[in-house]
């Protein structure tokens with residue numbers, strides 16, 4: 001039996017990271033693997049696609065046992081958005097369903113943060129973040145009337161990575177660590193995933 005899509009992605013990225021791939025290679029070859037994963041929206045189990053009426057949801061799909069990477073589904077209800085935040089590790093964001101609006105923020109001389117022009121991500125598109133180049137952003141559901149879902153892949157296990165949210169006006173930072181909404185992760189050996 002052929003591997004399911006999520007398992008195929010996990011295997012591909014594991015092989016790449018086993019070779020100590022540079023960020024440049026991750027953002028080309030790894031990005032291609034993620035583009036394959038999100039090219040057809042037929043594999044994400046429903047329990048990891050559920051929006052919350054008030055908050056965007058993060059479901060853990062897989063975490064590498066050596067904390068080299070983790071895979072999450074982010075589910076945005078209508079109009080929901082993140083605060084301005086960073087990641088401190090590389091990240092790839094693949095749009096699976098709906099549309100998201102990503103806006104990079106740049107620190108100014110007075111300490112405040114100013115937004116760049118937003119990018120609209122449609123299904124099949126992969127965006128990146130990196131502490132080396134562009135790490136501070138805000139993400140919003142671009143739809144006011146439907147759920148949007150993206151698959152996030154980070155260069156670490158995000159429940160262990162300390163990062164920050166920013167007040168763009170004052171520039172003040174607040175440290176946080178992500179949590180996951182699910183207790184169980186997908187069955188990688190299910191042929192439907």
Ligand code: FE
Nearest residue numbers: 085087137139
């Ligand atoms: Fe982010």
